[in-house]
Amino acid sequence: xxxxxxxxxxxxxxxxxxGRATLLAxxxxxxxxxxxxxxxxxxCAVVLVMVVASVVQRDGGGTDPMFGTMMxxxxxxxxxxxxxxxxxxxxxxxxxxxxxxxVGRQVRTLSLCLACLVSAAAGTATVGFMLxxxxxWPPDGEPSSLPVAWFGDYPASTxxxxxxxxxxxxxxxxxxxxxxxxxxxxxxxxxxxxxxxLVVATAIPASDSRGSDIRLASAWPVLMDEHVDPDTEQIxxxxxxxGITPGWALGWVLCxxxxxxxxxxxxxxQHRRPLLFAxxxxxxxxxxxxxxxxx
Amino acid sequence: MNTTTVALTDVGKSYGxxxxxxxxxxxxxxxxxxxxxxxxxxxxxxxxxxxxxxAADRGTVEVLGSDPGTAxxxxxxxxxxxxxxxxxxFPRGFTAFSFLDYLAxxxxxxDAETRHAEVRRVVELVDxxxxxxKRVSALSGGQRRRLVLAQAMIGQPDxxxxxxxxxxxxxxxxxxxxxVLGRAGESATVLISTHQTEDVAALCERVVVxxxxxxxxxxxxxxxxxxxxxxxxxxxxxxxxAQHAWRTGTGRVRNVGDPPPDxxxxxxxxxxxxxxxxxxxxxxxxxxxxx
Numbered sequence: 001x002x003x004x005x006x007x008x009x010x011x012x013x014x015x016x017x018x019g020r021a022t023l024l025a026x027x028x029x030x031x032x033x034x035x036x037x038x039x040x041x042x043x044c045a046v047v048l049v050m051v052v053a054s055v056v057q058r059d060g061g062g063t064d065p066m067f068g069t070m071m072x073x074x075x076x077x078x079x080x081x082x083x084x085x086x087x088x089x090x091x092x093x094x095x096x097x098x099x100x101x102x103v104g105r106q107v108r109t110l111s112l113c114l115a116c117l118v119s120a121a122a123g124t125a126t127v128g129f130m131l132x133x134x135x136x137w138p139p140d141g142e143p144s145s146l147p148v149a150w151f152g153d154y155p156a157s158t159x160x161x162x163x164x165x166x167x168x169x170x171x172x173x174x175x176x177x178x179x180x181x182x183x184x185x186x187x188x189x190x191x192x193x194x195x196x197x198l199v200v201a202t203a204i205p206a207s208d209s210r211g212s213d214i215r216l217a218s219a220w221p222v223l224m225d226e227h228v229d230p231d232t233e234q235i236x237x238x239x240x241x242x243g244i245t246p247g248w249a250l251g252w253v254l255c256x257x258x259x260x261x262x263x264x265x266x267x268x269x270q271h272r273r274p275l276l277f278a279x280x281x282x283x284x285x286x287x288x289x290x291x292x293x294x295x
Numbered sequence: 296m297n298t299t300t301v302a303l304t305d306v307g308k309s310y311g312x313x314x315x316x317x318x319x320x321x322x323x324x325x326x327x328x329x330x331x332x333x334x335x336x337x338x339x340x341x342x343x344x345x346x347x348x349x350a351a352d353r354g355t356v357e358v359l360g361s362d363p364g365t366a367x368x369x370x371x372x373x374x375x376x377x378x379x380x381x382x383x384x385f386p387r388g389f390t391a392f393s394f395l396d397y398l399a400x401x402x403x404x405x406d407a408e409t410r411h412a413e414v415r416r417v418v419e420l421v422d423x424x425x426x427x428x429k430r431v432s433a434l435s436g437g438q439r440r441r442l443v444l445a446q447a448m449i450g451q452p453d454x455x456x457x458x459x460x461x462x463x464x465x466x467x468x469x470x471x472x473x474x475v476l477g478r479a480g481e482s483a484t485v486l487i488s489t490h491q492t493e494d495v496a497a498l499c500e501r502v503v504v505x506x507x508x509x510x511x512x513x514x515x516x517x518x519x520x521x522x523x524x525x526x527x528x529x530x531x532x533x534x535x536x537a538q539h540a541w542r543t544g545t546g547r548v549r550n551v552g553d554p555p556p557d558x559x560x561x562x563x564x565x566x567x568x569x570x571x572x573x574x575x576x577x578x579x580x581x582x583x584x585x586x
Contacts (some may be wrong), residue, residue, distance in 0.1 A: 030396055033388065090386035093381055094384055101373060102403050103402070
């Protein structure tokens with residue numbers, strides 16, 4: 001039977017490229033979809049208004065790192081969870097068609113993980129804006145005669161990892177978790193359920209009354225309000241949670257992001273072995289970072 | 296060209312205890328083949344197996360020299376396949392152009408410039424140029440159907456598997472589609488499943504009729520039509536011996552079946568031949584069951 005079959009060269013045109021080029025092209029397309037998604041556009045507009053308003057007011061409270069990173073984590077991380085979840089599940093409507101295309105589900109998942117960098121970029125831009133505006137227009141204290149020092153005498157090598165961990169990485173981690181939930185729980189309502197779990201699981205351990213080990217487990221652990229004026233209840237500064245080293249905390253949350261990518265990719269049967277090795281390595285690295293952050 | 300591109304040998308597929316396909320053996324060559332059969336005959340199951348969307352339970356399948364039962368074989372087939380499923384949804388937020396562009400990337404067209412040129416070509420091919428910037432959700436049913444056809448044509452695949460591609464198209468669109476498929480069939484292997492016998496008559500040199508998961512007929516369209524010669528006649532009323540009869544626009548009744556001696560015989564068409572074939576098969580099956 002097979003003797004008569006055509007075993008021709010692939011008729012693929014010159015435009016057909018290797019897997020890496022395809023992945024990058026797909027990631028660019030997914031990033032465009034991410035940027036245009038209403039649940040990303042709307043938070044961007046809100047964040048833009050809030051950071052600009054805080055600079056215009058220059059009241060010392062609007063752009064403080066605690067508030068700024070919280071804004072990033074909520075608007076880009078939590079909303080990003082929903083964006084990534086919806087983008088991941090969007091092709092389910094076309095599964096009969098998409099299921100017989102040469103680019104498989106695992107590559108599409110990896111592409112969506114790369115597209116989540118859009119959210120991280122938005123978080124980075126917001127943190128950058130906060131730092132630049134704070135440098136040029138330092139926030140006033142309450143009363144105005146009191147200067148506000150965000151982190152006291154801490155060096156930039158401590159401050160920057162904290163801002164990165166709680167801003168851009170939080171903005172990345174939310175969407176990555178959205179991809180994971182969409183891949184493993186593709187049922188209707190899993191997105192909203194996931195958001196509720198994400199907010200509760202982050203907010204409860206992160207409260208000021210918890211120990212540093214529990215706060216670190218919240219994945220949003222490093223910053224806290226340093227001082228609240230007892231008369232005006234005005235937040236005048238931000239500092240670090242005692243007992244947590246921001247640099248290692250950054251490593252911890254980055255490992256969690258890596259584990260999320262591995263978990264999303266493990267949904268498909270291809271490349272299971274290297275993925276499991278990568279997952280084991282990341283788990284060890286995460287445990288080490290966690291321990292070192294508390295040391 | 297007379298070389299086999301698709302070979303099914305004793306292929307079977309079951310859903311629970313129901314056999315959707317039973318021992319189907321079929322060889323396809325470049326050109327257009329029509330697939331006819333009543334609802335539930337196994338047409339869609341066969342197309343999904345050829346399109347690598349479904350695996351056969353029994354028998355061997357070879358498509359374009361590859362075994363779709365293996366991962367590498369499936370990918371090799373998918374690189375040379377265009378598939379129009381019977382029904383499909385569309386993701387939100389895409390325009391017609393961006394939807395095709397996205398699927399072109401999933402067909403490994405990574406270079407943006409050549410990809411966009413290819414997407415413009417298929418958009419033009421199915422006459423969607425005017426609505427290409429519109430959101431898919433704003434397109435009519437016929438336009439969406441052509442959009443699905445357009446994605447199948449990306450990259451001029453060697454194998455086109457089309458499940459009821461003309462559903463929802465108006466006569467002008469069907470005419471254009473026949474032109475497009477006719478051109479594709481000059482070099483590619485095209486398998487069209489449809490209930491529209493006139494599409495098969497107009498397009499296909501070969502027809503396969505499935506019923507109950509088995510191949511009832513496999514041959515030239517003209518051969519199938521010839522089987523109905525002498526079994527179609529016009530009369531003023533429905534004849535009791537006719538398997539099928541309907542009043543035509545002239546007011547007279549077209550009867551299909553075993554004619555009386557004095558019947559006014561007319562030339563059969565493919566629909567008559569198909570009805571007789573399926574009707575005779577059902578009749579034979581009934582006799583077998585009784586005996």
